[in-house]
Amino acid sequence: MEKAYRANILICAGTSCVAFGSLKVRDALVEEINKRGLQDEVKVETTGCNGFCAVGPLMIVYPEGIFYKQMTPDDIPFFVEEHLIKGRIVQKHLYEEIDKKEPVPLMSDIGFFKNQILVALKNRGLIDPEVIDEYIGRDGYAATAKALTEMTSEQIVDEITKSGLRGRGGGGFPTGTKWKFCMQAQSDVKYVLCNADEGDPGAFMDRSVLESDPHTVLEGMIIGGKAIGAHKAYIYVRAEYPLAIKRLNIAIQQAKDYGLLGENILDSGFDFDIELYHGAGAFVCGEETALMKSIEGKRGMPRPRPPFPAHKGLFDKPTVLNNVETYANIAQIILRGAEWFASLGTEKSKGTKVFALSGDVNNIGLIEVPMGIPLRTIVYDIGGGIKNGKKLRAVQIGGPSGGFIPERIIDTPVDYESITGTGAIMGSGGMVVMDETSCMVDMAKFFLGFTADESCGKCTPCRVGTTVLLNKLTDIAEGRGKPGDVEILERISKNIIASALCGLGQTAPNPVLTSIKYFRDEYDAHIYDKKCPAGVCKALIKYVIDPEKCTGCMACSKKCPQNAISGEKKQPHTIDQSLCIKCGICYDTCKFDAIHYE
Amino acid sequence: MAKIKIQDLKLIKDKVQATTTMRDGTHRVKITVHMGTCGIAAGARKIMDAFLDEIEKKGITDVILTSSGCAGLCSHEPMATVEIRGETPIKYVYLDKEKTKRIFEEHVLNGKPVMDYALAQGSETTR
Numbered sequence: 001m002e003k004a005y006r007a008n009i010l011i012c013a014g015t016s017c018v019a020f021g022s023l024k025v026r027d028a029l030v031e032e033i034n035k036r037g038l039q040d041e042v043k044v045e046t047t048g049c050n051g052f053c054a055v056g057p058l059m060i061v062y063p064e065g066i067f068y069k070q071m072t073p074d075d076i077p078f079f080v081e082e083h084l085i086k087g088r089i090v091q092k093h094l095y096e097e098i099d100k101k102e103p104v105p106l107m108s109d110i111g112f113f114k115n116q117i118l119v120a121l122k123n124r125g126l127i128d129p130e131v132i133d134e135y136i137g138r139d140g141y142a143a144t145a146k147a148l149t150e151m152t153s154e155q156i157v158d159e160i161t162k163s164g165l166r167g168r169g170g171g172g173f174p175t176g177t178k179w180k181f182c183m184q185a186q187s188d189v190k191y192v193l194c195n196a197d198e199g200d201p202g203a204f205m206d207r208s209v210l211e212s213d214p215h216t217v218l219e220g221m222i223i224g225g226k227a228i229g230a231h232k233a234y235i236y237v238r239a240e241y242p243l244a245i246k247r248l249n250i251a252i253q254q255a256k257d258y259g260l261l262g263e264n265i266l267d268s269g270f271d272f273d274i275e276l277y278h279g280a281g282a283f284v285c286g287e288e289t290a291l292m293k294s295i296e297g298k299r300g301m302p303r304p305r306p307p308f309p310a311h312k313g314l315f316d317k318p319t320v321l322n323n324v325e326t327y328a329n330i331a332q333i334i335l336r337g338a339e340w341f342a343s344l345g346t347e348k349s350k351g352t353k354v355f356a357l358s359g360d361v362n363n364i365g366l367i368e369v370p371m372g373i374p375l376r377t378i379v380y381d382i383g384g385g386i387k388n389g390k391k392l393r394a395v396q397i398g399g400p401s402g403g404f405i406p407e408r409i410i411d412t413p414v415d416y417e418s419i420t421g422t423g424a425i426m427g428s429g430g431m432v433v434m435d436e437t438s439c440m441v442d443m444a445k446f447f448l449g450f451t452a453d454e455s456c457g458k459c460t461p462c463r464v465g466t467t468v469l470l471n472k473l474t475d476i477a478e479g480r481g482k483p484g485d486v487e488i489l490e491r492i493s494k495n496i497i498a499s500a501l502c503g504l505g506q507t508a509p510n511p512v513l514t515s516i517k518y519f520r521d522e523y524d525a526h527i528y529d530k531k532c533p534a535g536v537c538k539a540l541i542k543y544v545i546d547p548e549k550c551t552g553c554m555a556c557s558k559k560c561p562q563n564a565i566s567g568e569k570k571q572p573h574t575i576d577q578s579l580c581i582k583c584g585i586c587y588d589t590c591k592f593d594a595i596h597y598e
Numbered sequence: 599m600a601k602i603k604i605q606d607l608k609l610i611k612d613k614v615q616a617t618t619t620m621r622d623g624t625h626r627v628k629i630t631v632h633m634g635t636c637g638i639a640a641g642a643r644k645i646m647d648a649f650l651d652e653i654e655k656k657g658i659t660d661v662i663l664t665s666s667g668c669a670g671l672c673s674h675e676p677m678a679t680v681e682i683r684g685e686t687p688i689k690y691v692y693l694d695k696e697k698t699k700r701i702f703e704e705h706v707l708n709g710k711p712v713m714d715y716a717l718a719q720g721s722e723t724t725r
Contacts, residue, residue, distance in 0.1 A: 005616075
């Protein structure tokens with residue numbers, strides 16, 4: 001019989017919290033608990049990412065569900081004394097809602113958490129991902145048992161189709177349809193692939209799923225294998241995710257030990273094997289045909305379609321490739337039914353979506369929300385509003401393939417069609433909130449810098465086109481913009497979209513087009529006025545000392561790395577523009593508000 | 599670890615049920631041992647251990663055990679409150695190991711409060 005405890009303390013060991021020292025907190029806690037003789041009453045465990053990365057290292061005490069943030073090893077002795085021995089919640093470690101200043105002890109009451117609906121992330125923070133029994137304890141592998149012993153391939157495909165699940169990697173293609181095409185293809189060998197390359201800068205949805213709950217992905221793949229008739233699978237995981245790789249390897253080994261992978265799974269007669277394949281740092285290998293080439297040992301470059309991978313994919317065999325998050329939804333659809341899944345979300349976009357919320361919001365982290373939720377709710381109710389009381393400018397969604405949604409249409413619901421209607425794309429889930437100090441020209445330049453670098457070079461529209469766009473954006477940002485440049489950007493963008501070989505090229509111009517559509521005045525300011533309104537593009541800003549406000553305290557001149565500021569003590573100072581490198585240190589240093597940029 | 603069969607999935611799930619219940623709020627009964635300074639001085643730790651013992655020995659998985667601070671009636675410690683989901687909570691006073699075992703058998707497992715040891719039913723009202 002399992003040992004009885006009166007309390008479980010779950011410490012987050014997602015990458016972010018570990019980077020902040022959560023494992024040291026765990027060690028200190030175990031040591032203190034042993035010292036106080038509580039080891040038979042209190043169980044300490046680590047889990048994967050809880051999602052609220054902004055306030056880590058975090059710790060949740062069950063059964064009450066008390067949420068503690070930003071814990072350090074030094075906090076532990078007092079915590080053990082107060083909470084575990086005396087039963088008093090330690091107020092100073094509780095989370096406080098930004099506007100209310102009142103501590104919120106229960107995790108289920110915190111705004112960041114209570115507005116979310118967890119499907120793909122249902123086990124996050126509740127299980128130790130390295131203990132398969134805990135996954136099984138939350139209905140793990142029950143869906144696999146059902147699919148392998150009670151359902152036919154057609155029935156599985158039917159259920160997934162009825163659920164309305166669409167690919168979560170960004171394409172939004174109906175998953176059931178993709179599986180049906182592959183199921184119908186005739187071949188003795190077929191493959192199931194999982195795209196865990198997650199190349200979008202700033203996206204960490206898939207990493208979180210893999211680190212917190214790797215078994216849900218394995219289950220989704222086994223069920224997919226039964227649906228299409230495949231017995232071999234690969235997870236293509238980027239090498240930059242060592243913790244995800246480690247947890248996947250442990251999960252696969254534990255599943256194999258239990259016979260949940262391998263031959264004759266659960267006496268069903270179905271064989272299935274999963275192997276890991278490490279990426280090598282190329283964004284383009286997240287594109288499905290390039291990914292398959294990479295697994296084949298060739299250079300990762302896309303190819304024209306048709307033929308589609310469902311007919312001719314890895315090693316020219318019928319292949320299903322889906323994203324990590326797509327697989328994370330499969331087990332629950334099989335277990336709880338297509339109707340349950342279809343009851344979440346909107347008519348054309350069913351279910352939930354995981355987003356990596358970052359940028360200028362207060363509550364940065366990983367969220368899962370029902371499709372159709374207004375962007376405003378995400379930014380304000382979950383994200384806690386803009387940091388430092390600034391104003392919202394735009395939300396960038398979809399990574400380098402996506403676009404900007406300006407503040408004036410912030411009530412746009414988050415579903416595939418509505419987002420595409422604005423000119424952006426849903427993408428894999430990256431969401432960057434920008435305040436008034438962001439320059440849209442600079443952001444477009446940033447994303448083009450990324451895609452131009454990652455372009456594989458095979459097709460001319462992308463290889464040459466992204467570089468041309470990047471060069472033109474750089475010219476504009478550095479004060480060399482000319483009348484007609486915006487029209488050139490638009491024309492070239494549309495040409496690239498129409499003629500590029502793969503999704504990388506076809507979506508690379510999106511940031512340019514959406515920033516022009518919604519922030520045309522900003523481009524005009526850069527081109528005609530040679531000014532950057534947000535004060536970001538260094539070549540176009542000038543730091544100026546107001547002689548009326550300057551007290552001559554010399555604080556700025558001492559800090560200036562270029563010795564560009566001169567002036568006598570207690571006399572107004574001046575900046576030599578020819579020496580100034582626009583680092584902004586003087587602006588940050590001045591206590592009299594005497595320096596501004598224009 | 600040996601290869602498991604379908605029925606083993608349920609066995610494993612039952613084995614870790616206590617852990618799962620503690621974390622996802624699906625318990626049937628909640629026992630709170632009051633452990634303010636008064637409680638601890640009066641011997642509440644032994645009561646806590648006695649409850650833990652019963653849970654472990656009998657393999658119960660739908661009961662959670664937790665502690666709280668002082669309940670207010672310090673002269674009647676050690677105290678514990680038993681809440682069955684959907685029923686009014688019962689506060690027990692002047693506890694010792696034998697009374698704890700009886701409360702566990704009769705109230706927690708069989709649903710009949712032990713009136714001899716009970717102080718009151720319900721909770722304090724807070725304005």
